[in-house]
Amino acid sequence: MTPRLRIVSADPSGVRSYRTSSESPFKTCHPKVSSTRAGGQMGVSPSVHSWTSTIVPSAASFIVIVEAFGEAESSWALASSTAIRRSSIESTVSAERAATLAATERRMWTTSGRAGTATTTGEAGEPSGTETYTRRSAGPEVLAIQLELETRTEGDWTILDVVGEVDLYTAPSLRDKLVSLIDGGAMRLLVNLVGVGFMDSSGLGVLVGGLKRSKERGGDLALACPEGPPLKVLSITGLDKVFPVYRDVASALRS
Amino acid sequence: MNGGAFSLDVPAEPLNLGTARTFASRVAAHFGCADDTVLDLKLAVSEACTGWIAVAQGDERVVRVFVRPDIDHLRVEVTGSGSIGAAAPGLEGGGPTRLELIRSLFPDAEVGPSDDGGVAVRFSVPTRG
Numbered sequence: 001m002t003p004r005l006r007i008v009s010a011d012p013s014g015v016r017s018y019r020t021s022s023e024s025p026f027k028t029c030h031p032k033v034s035s036t037r038a039g040g041q042m043g044v045s046p047s048v049h050s051w052t053s054t055i056v057p058s059a060a061s062f063i064v065i066v067e068a069f070g071e072a073e074s075s076w077a078l079a080s081s082t083a084i085r086r087s088s089i090e091s092t093v094s095a096e097r098a099a100t101l102a103a104t105e106r107r108m109w110t111t112s113g114r115a116g117t118a119t120t121t122g123e124a125g126e127p128s129g130t131e132t133y134t135r136r137s138a139g140p141e142v143l144a145i146q147l148e149l150e151t152r153t154e155g156d157w158t159i160l161d162v163v164g165e166v167d168l169y170t171a172p173s174l175r176d177k178l179v180s181l182i183d184g185g186a187m188r189l190l191v192n193l194v195g196v197g198f199m200d201s202s203g204l205g206v207l208v209g210g211l212k213r214s215k216e217r218g219g220d221l222a223l224a225c226p227e228g229p230p231l232k233v234l235s236i237t238g239l240d241k242v243f244p245v246y247r248d249v250a251s252a253l254r255s
Numbered sequence: 256m257n258g259g260a261f262s263l264d265v266p267a268e269p270l271n272l273g274t275a276r277t278f279a280s281r282v283a284a285h286f287g288c289a290d291d292t293v294l295d296l297k298l299a300v301s302e303a304c305t306g307w308i309a310v311a312q313g314d315e316r317v318v319r320v321f322v323r324p325d326i327d328h329l330r331v332e333v334t335g336s337g338s339i340g341a342a343a344p345g346l347e348g349g350g351p352t353r354l355e356l357i358r359s360l361f362p363d364a365e366v367g368p369s370d371d372g373g374v375a376v377r378f379s380v381p382t383r384g
Contacts, residue, residue, distance in 0.1 A: 167276075168305045169269035198276070200301040201356060229294050236359050237351055 146170070148195075149177045154253055158186035159224075163195035166203030166230075174203065178210035178221075187219040190252050199230040204239060211243060224249045260323040267308045267316035267335060275304045275320050279331065282322045286329055287383040295360040296380050300333060302353040303376040307335025329380040331361075334369040 147170035148163040158181055166174060181189055191207065193199070207223070214221040222244035225231045234240040246252035263278045265271035279300040283293045300320060307318050321332040354376070357364045361378035369375035 165273060167269070167272045167301055168308060169272055198297060198301070200298055200305065201351075201353060202305060229298065232294070233298060233356075236356060 147173055149173065151177075151181065154249070157188045157190050157253060159190045159192055159249060161192045161195065165198040166196055166206070167198070167200050168202040171202040171206045175206040175209065178206065179213065182210065182213050182217060182219065182221075187214075187217075189214060189219065189221045190246075190249065191221065191223050192249050193223055193225040193230045194248060196225075196230045197228075199233055201233070201237070203230070204233060204237060207243070208239070220244070222246060222252055224252050260321065262319060262321045264317050264319050267318045269305075269308055271318070272301055272304055272308065275318065275333075276301050279320050279322060283329060283380060283382075286324050288329070288380060289383060292380060296331065299357045299360050299364070299378065300331070302357050303333035304335065306353050306376075307333075307374075324382070325379075328382055330377070331380055332369075332375050332377045334371070334373050334375040 146164050147166065148161075150161040150163075152159050152161070160177060160181060162174065164170060178189075178191075189210070191210070196203075207221075211221045223234075224246050225234065226247050231240065231245070234243070234245065244252075244255075246255065261278075261282050263275065265274055276297045280293045280297045283296050288296065304318050304320070307316065316335065319332075319334040321334065323330045323332075351359070354364065354366060357376065357378065361380060364376060364378035366374060366376055
């Protein structure tokens with residue numbers, strides 16, 4: 001199933017511009033909405049009722065299909081995205097032709113209206129139905145949320161530096177690392193969450209599991225966690241009273 | 256204020272949790288939500304989506320994050336199929352369920368049937384305007 005972003009009903013009081021970043025399939029799903037009508041930006045006719053961007057990721061590239069639906073008014077000049085070579089397809093044709101385009105980080109385009117169906121243009125004044133282009137991604141890496149785990153020792157503390165976001169996707173790697181450290185003999189383990197920008201209950205569950213495992217082996221597990229999202233979720237759940245929590249690594253080492 | 260709504264559908268896979276969070280937070284920031292509120296929204300959306308994704312078991316399920324702006328708030332709906340009434344693994348018996356966690360952030364959070372036959376978590380997020 002392809003991720004699909006749909007914006008329902010454009011602002012009837014004026015023109016809204018939509019611009020997407022095509023750094024990755026994921027970021028392309030996040031439109032930046034601006035109220036300026038500027039050349040080179042996609043203008044959506046006030047009477048366009050919906051605008052859909054469908055992202056079709058594949059191994060080495062992704063395809064963005066832009067369709068707008070609604071009654072059309074005047075058209076705007078084509079955007080200055082001259083690096084793009086796009087294929088234009090009549091609205092009656094459901095097939096898609098992929099086109100290559102230069103590797104640029106932001107795509108901007110304008111639409112011209114055409115009654116009834118898709119309203120994107122390939123060249124200025126050239127009507128088209130659905131506009132499809134393919135961007136080759138920079139490499140096989142996908143800009144999904146990553147988690148960095150580094151281990152170091154300070155005195156008798158084993159410090160696990162965690163950087164990134166901890167959720168259902170990344171929590172297993174944190175769990176595996178904690179298990180490895182605890183089973184490997186780390187008796188005083190400090191999990192440094194200073195570099196964690198987000199953590200949900202999946203991360204909490206892993207930390208609780210680590211605490212239990214450590215205690216079963218006669219060890220300690222503490223957290224270095226300043227004010228921020230991880231501390232908030234610890235507080236909401238009351239787990240800030242279960243773990244020894246320090247403001248930072250230095251505070252823990254002084255304890 | 257834009258009278259439109261924003262919707263993102265993603266496959267019910269853990270990989271897509273970051274996308275769902277980023278989408279919701281960007282929309283909220285655009286409509287003037289305070290920074291702390293945006294962070295709370297990211298957590299709420301992540302918890303709601305996780306409830307669906309954790310039970311998806313690799314099938315072709317979809318999670319939808321829907322945000323509709325209103326006069327002084329955003330109406331957020333996260334739709335999927337599964338149960339967010341369960342606690343996160345490791346927190347059973349001692350911690351809150353995901354729904355309880357969401358309600359601690361947005362007290363009007365409720366669970367109910369969605370229009371497409373699934374289950375939806377709905378809550379309101381205050382905006383500055």
